[in-house]
Amino acid sequence: MKRADGIETDRKIVLAALELFVRKGYHGTSITDIVNKVGLTKGSLYAHFKSKGELLLRILERYKVRYIDEMIRFANDGEGDALDKLHRCITFSAQFASEHQNLCVFLTFLTTELKADIDFEPMLKAVYNDYQRFIGGIVRQGISQGLVDKKTDPDLAALTFMALHDGLLHQWVLNRNLIDAEEYVRTFRKTFIYGLASDKGRTKPQ
Amino acid sequence: MKRADGIETDRKIVLAALELFVRKGYHGTSITDIVNKVGLTKGSLYAHFKSKGELLLRILERYKVRYIDEMIRFANDGEGDALDKLHRCITFSAQFASEHQNLCVFLTFLTTELKADIDFEPMLKAVYNDYQRFIGGIVRQGISQGLVDKKTDPDLAALTFMALHDGLLHQWVLNRNLIDAEEYVRTFRKTFIYGLASDKGRTKPQ
């Protein structure tokens, strides 16, 4: 009988679970679904992970470390003002989404389903808070640099950024094949920072 | 000879299911959860609805009729250019969200979980398509009126609008108590149409 490396199997399980959780939801994915995808049996999975919930938390940790933390590093790395940082966040996100199609929507999708779940809600919210705090800080910086309208509430603007970000990823996943990713990112960038209106639209009397 | 309380029970079931589906997801909500909330028994529920799935489709229909169709009517009602219409969409949405907190996020939340479900995917996508077609039409109109940058792809802009809309509602539901709704709507409006940047930020060299 062939033998695989244990750590490698760990990884395979996590990736299979990630894909299924994102596609069918947490409660919509059974342990049997996961082991079928990996090519294992249930008993074996439970030698690697002690529960379905632990599997989810492992993925959440992966998300936090590989996405949020990395985005923060990437945005802070190098020079430039607050708007440059925001641009870099978008750039990083777009790049990440193209390379890790499942992971990039993990937080949004799973939070939708599990926001009221006592076992997961604290961890999910904690990651969201990290994210919001970081974007909020950039907006604050942008205001003090005069690049962002000073009437803007930084925390609400951060929420708006995350909202647009989440929403775009959501739409992208729903229409992967129909959307030109690069064009889509340009639309995000332009809309969030400069708005939809042309000069004429912008200056028309309210 | 129909009894009046029967149709009232229908309504109670739909509302309870709506709230639970939005809060805990479709697969995270059991029939037992629903009947407990209404104060009924399972057998009785199945006299009103022939399956859990039919219950979901009834709510989806409610969403379509009360939200999307009404938004289209409201936006088209009265005078004004494309930007005015977009403003009215946002106004309607905000109003609707304050009055129907569960229904307003139903489509987004349930699509996240059920986008790969063969029983529901077509109906969910159909509603999304109606929505996108409508917003896309407004953007097209805005372009021909010179109010929207003519390089904008109307369909992508519509997706972006929906994305921001979905995302904001999502964040709002996650932080209901922390968010000042009116301020939040202003942020949405301003960001989508005019962007985050101040005049200085807007004109700075790229």
Next chain:
DNA sequence: AATAAGAAAATGACCGTTCGGTATGTAAAA
């Protein structure tokens, strides 16, 4: 106004299936 008939609504026990999870066995690598 009282009543009997009957339809509508609700009950609660129950079905087969699938769920997450466990105990134990086995084969290969060390």
Next chain:
DNA sequence: TTTTACATACCGAACGGTCATTTTCTTATT
């Protein structure tokens, strides 16, 4: 021979759904 990685077989609980039965309301007749 011990350890590691997996399979097999099974558990109780919860799932969505059914059904014979009982309760509740409406209405036609007295």
